[in-house]
Amino acid sequence: MQHEWTRRTMVKAITLLGAVGALPATAGPSSGPGEAAVRQALKRYAAAWTSGDLAAIVACYHDDFTLHYFGQSALSGDHVGKAAALRTLAAFAQRTRRKLIGVTDIMAGDRFGAIVAREMLMQGDQPVEVDRLLLYQVADGLLIECWVHDQDQRLIDTIIGE
Template identity: 65%
Template sequence: MSDPAAAGGEDEVRRVLEAYAAAWKSGDLAAIAALYHDDFTLHYGGANALSGVHAGKVAALAVLADFSRRTGRRLLDIVDVMAGPRRGAIVARERLGLGDAAVEVERLLVYTVADGLLRECWVYDADQALIDRLIGPA
């Protein structure tokens, strides 16, 4: 499989990820959605109802919305944005849960970029067991 990010290189990867991080920090859902490629693929690990590969922008956005609904997620900070010639990553700190049950988690999101848009994402959670409990079984 060829790597779609390799064509644009590190500058394109950094530009797209920084635009995404800025939209996420500002809560601009339209700008966030506009940065997803129509062929976007989301890879969610773990053993929960949202685990698996979600292909296509519509399917991926539905899963992300479902994750937010189930966890009450709130972005606390973009810890770092990293870019290389083939992949980029965002380290995000989020608050999940409601009330006294809320916890802070760190998440690593690894991306490829194609055509100036996010093309693929792998989500790695610092505490996957916690995420699995919050989401619920498959």
């Protein structure tokens, strides 16, 4: 069953993540860099990603960047540190032959922001389009943590493999 991302389902997903402890607890509205700083960091990242500027993409990641992949694939889990996260992203790109179709939406709050992106992945020789919700925490103007939520996690697990 395919799931269509809507702003309402994204808000529910983000709220649920906080409720089940998948996100760190916030001390309050002033505990983050603020909505403008979060939005600026996400816009800078989205512009680099859209233009395919790898150096600019990498420059958007904090040295302590952590990447969280869900599911049951060989890449599932927490990838702590910029180098580990970059290795995982490279492995994902190699296994899926991903191509960004476009950034559909950018949302920002005081501490967290989200990007909804549409990508084309290859399942064997068949192209498959998927929507992905990338939830980011921002610190020092950089992306410090990312939780990747795929529209169809089973499909992603199948493409990546064990």
